[in-house]
Amino acid sequence: MKTFTAALLTSLLILAFLSLVQPSTALDNGLALTPPMGWNSWNKFGCNVSEDLIKSMADGMVASGMKDAGYQYVVIDDCWQVSRDQDGNIVPDAQRFPSGMKALGEYIHAKGLKFGIYSDAGEKTCAGRPGSMGHEYQDALMYAKWGVDYLKYDWCHTGKRNAEEAYSTMRDALRTAGRPIVFSMCEWGTAKPWLWAADTGNLWRTTGDIDDHWEGKQKFKNGGCCSIGMLDILDLQVGLESFAGPGHWNDPDMLEVGNGGMTTNEYRAHFSLWAILAAPLIAGNDLRNMAPEIREILTNREVIALNQDALGRQASRIWTSRAPKGDKADGKEADAPTEGGSSGIEVWSKPLEDGSRAVLLLNRGASEAEITASWIGLGYPEHLSASIRDLWAHKDLGKFAGKFSAKVPSHDVVVVRVKP
Ligand code: GLA
Numbered sequence: 001m002k003t004f005t006a007a008l009l010t011s012l013l014i015l016a017f018l019s020l021v022q023p024s025t026a027l028d029n030g031l032a033l034t035p036p037m038g039w040n041s042w043n044k045f046g047c048n049v050s051e052d053l054i055k056s057m058a059d060g061m062v063a064s065g066m067k068d069a070g071y072q073y074v075v076i077d078d079c080w081q082v083s084r085d086q087d088g089n090i091v092p093d094a095q096r097f098p099s100g101m102k103a104l105g106e107y108i109h110a111k112g113l114k115f116g117i118y119s120d121a122g123e124k125t126c127a128g129r130p131g132s133m134g135h136e137y138q139d140a141l142m143y144a145k146w147g148v149d150y151l152k153y154d155w156c157h158t159g160k161r162n163a164e165e166a167y168s169t170m171r172d173a174l175r176t177a178g179r180p181i182v183f184s185m186c187e188w189g190t191a192k193p194w195l196w197a198a199d200t201g202n203l204w205r206t207t208g209d210i211d212d213h214w215e216g217k218q219k220f221k222n223g224g225c226c227s228i229g230m231l232d233i234l235d236l237q238v239g240l241e242s243f244a245g246p247g248h249w250n251d252p253d254m255l256e257v258g259n260g261g262m263t264t265n266e267y268r269a270h271f272s273l274w275a276i277l278a279a280p281l282i283a284g285n286d287l288r289n290m291a292p293e294i295r296e297i298l299t300n301r302e303v304i305a306l307n308q309d310a311l312g313r314q315a316s317r318i319w320t321s322r323a324p325k326g327d328k329a330d331g332k333e334a335d336a337p338t339e340g341g342s343s344g345i346e347v348w349s350k351p352l353e354d355g356s357r358a359v360l361l362l363n364r365g366a367s368e369a370e371i372t373a374s375w376i377g378l379g380y381p382e383h384l385s386a387s388i389r390d391l392w393a394h395k396d397l398g399k400f401a402g403k404f405s406a407k408v409p410s411h412d413v414v415v416v417r418v419k420p
Contacts, residue, residue: 026247027171031182032202033246034308036150036280038073038116039066040254043212043284047079047127050096051104058108060287067113069299070308071283073150073182074108075116078127090119090130090139105147116150116182117143121166122157131157132170140173140181148181153201155187163191167200184251184280189236194243194250203249203280207236210253212261214411215364230256230270231364237277237314244278244314251280258285258294265412268392269362271297272413275307276315276350276360302391303415306350306358315350315358318377322346322364345408347373356386356419363408371414372405384420391415 039057041049058074061067080101083091092101105115119139120131132139132153143151153170155163167185174181185193185201193204210233211218217226233252244250255274257267274281283298290298322344343365350358357378361371375382388397388404392415406414 026245027183027199027202029175029180029183029202029247031180031247032249034310034312035249035278036073036182036184036203036282037071037304037308038075038114038150038281039071039283039287040075040077040116040152042077043210043254043256044259044286049076049079051099054104055107057287058111058113060290061113062111064287064290064295065299066283066287066295067111069301070304071281071298073114073116073282075118075150075152075282077118077152078120078125078154079129080117081119081125081129084130084135088135088138090132090135090142101146101148109147114149115147116152116184117146117148118152118154120154120156120158121161121163121170121187122155122159124157126154126156133158133161133166136170136173137176140170140177143174143181144177144179148179150182150184152184152186155190163187163193164196164200167193167197171200186251194240198243198245198248202247203251205251205253206240207233207252210256212256212259214262214266230262230266230273234273234277238317241314241316244312246310246312249278249280250314252277254280254282254284255298256284257297258283258290263411264293264297265409267294268297269411269413271300272303272360272392272415273348273362275303276348276358276415278307278309278312278314278350281307300392302389302394302417306352306391306415306417309350309352309358311351311353313350313352315348315360317346318349319347319373320344345369345371347371347377349373349378352417354419356417359404359416359418361406361408361414361416363410363412366410368407368409370405371408372403373418374403375401378418380418380420386418386420389417389419391417 081090082093108115122131123133124131183201185204188208189206197204211227213229215229215231240250257271346362348360359373363369382402385399385401387399408414
């Protein structure tokens with residue numbers, strides 16, 4: 001008996017030890033093995049969503065060449081829902097979506113695209129529409145019935161709810177509903193989801209909402225603090241690299257490319273940075289009438305290939321000319337405006353499946369700068385000869401040893417592939 005108890009105790013100790021050292025596994029829905037690509041209504045249209053708008057975006061995704069470039073998900077954000085019926089079923093806005101959600105899903109699917117929708121873990125969504133708290137299983141079944149392929153799940157009006165518990169409930173509800181649905185967690189990094197959510201969601205927001213400007217925390221119109229710019233969000237990704245991988249991604253929020261608040265150079269930088277970060281590439285602009293330079297940015301296949309690389313690694317900032325600031329991955333807690341921005345140059349890099357490296361030279365400053373990526377910094381031996389391809393000029397630049405330098409315009413990037 002004594003031997004049996006000792007053996008039992010030893011096994012329990014081994015099990016406890018293994019559970020501590022085992023890395024958390026990815027969500028087992030087999031989805032988002034590369035970062036999801038698509039479009040979402042919020043950044044450009046806010047609450048002004050309708051069936052006609054969503055259909056025309058699906059049309060635009062095909063006509064603009066975005067579908068061919070890899071974009072798939074057409075996601076309706078907040079404000080499609082108005083109430084619950086007497087059985088507790090969620091009711092879409094019948095004025096704005098007269099044909100119903102199932103028909104809209106069918107329209108999107110007929111284009112070879114996928115259908116995404118939005119809800120919230122609280123009583124209400126951020127725009128005050130009915131949330132899913134207490135209705136998780138019912139809502140998940142309804143989404144499955146409508147043919148939904150992607151759920152963005154927000155965090156407003158959640159009171160004292162525990163994030164891990166709330167997101168796991170919806171994950172389980174989606175699993176029970178039986179339809180493969182990408183699960184996009186939107187709790188703004190508040191409970192550090194990168195530490196626990198790899199087997200809960202396919203992607204998780206790491207910060208507060210992006211605002212369509214280059215850099216700096218700016219006061220909201222209501223006087224509160226603060227909306228955050230693209231580079232502020234970028235800085236908050238430093239240190240999160242190890243948590244991203246196939247099926248589970250850090251989400252620095254959706255793209256603002258084409259929404260008018262930044263220059264073309266700045267949008268090129270924004271897109272390249274999100275691509276190399278292995279961030280979800282969810283466009284947020286009007287796909288019906290894109291300027292050619294915006295379409296060119298969003299459909300650059302060589303840059304998209306870095307994002308969709310099967311290895312699934314998120315880039316690290318391997319060099320910066322700026323002093324560290326004590327970055328904190330929670331834009332919602334920002335407490336002081338920092339208008340005016342910072343200068344500085346940076347080198348970002350990520351390894352790719354074929355043994356080459358993606359390298360991004362970022363010029364945050366107000367004038368042109370020469371930026372160098374050294375082989376040592378990239379983890380290559382100094383004498384190694386590697387060929388370089390410029391992914392915005394679409395040009396092979398030849399063989400280099402020891403380092404690669406380029407002149408980078410103000411608020412812009414040079415992105416190259418370095419192949420030994
Ligand atoms: C939150 C989210 C946004 C958007 C809005 C909708 O702010 O972070 O991305 O979904 O809610 O109300």
